[in-house]
Amino acid sequence: xxxxxxxxxxxxxxxxxxxxxxxxxxxxxxxxxxxxxxxxxxxxxxxxxxxxxxxxxxxxxxxxxxxxxxxxxxxxxxxxxxxxxxxxxxxxxxxxxxxxxx
Numbered sequence: 001x002x003x004x005x006x007x008x009x010x011x012x013x014x015x016x017x018x019x020x021x022x023x024x025x026x027x028x029x030x031x032x033x034x035x036x037x038x039x040x041x042x043x044x045x046x047x048x049x050x051x052x053x054x055x056x057x058x059x060x061x062x063x064x065x066x067x068x069x070x071x072x073x074x075x076x077x078x079x080x081x082x083x084x085x086x087x088x089x090x091x092x093x094x095x096x097x098x099x100x101x102x
Contacts, residue, residue: 001018001019001020001021002018002019002021003016003017003018003045004016004017004018004019004039004040004042005039005040005042006026006027006029006037006038006039006040007037007038007040008029008031008032008034008036008037009034009036009037009038010029010032010034010036011029011031011032011034013029013030013031013032014040015027015029015030015031026038026039
């Protein structure tokens with residue numbers, strides 16, 4: 001059975017009372033015994049336990065790093081390949097100092 005908060009309209013005493021869900025009768029004030037009380041709005045006393053209640057619970061778990069492997073995988077993107085032609089370094093360009101005079 002749920003617990004509700006009430007306030008006395010005569011002495012302003014705030015108290016709790018356990019009532020059934022469909023109960024319409026209001027309890028009398030325990031301090032002054034006045035029958036005129038009002039029901040206060042309070043947040044529900046509920047606590048979610050377990051998984052599946054939060055936004056982060058639906059995400060896939062991140063891959064765990066293995067302690068067995070000493071080599072870490074790089075997460076960097078591979079280097080971009082250049083589209084410029086690469087000069088062939090096996091052939092030396094003609095030197096200007098080795099010119100032979102005719």
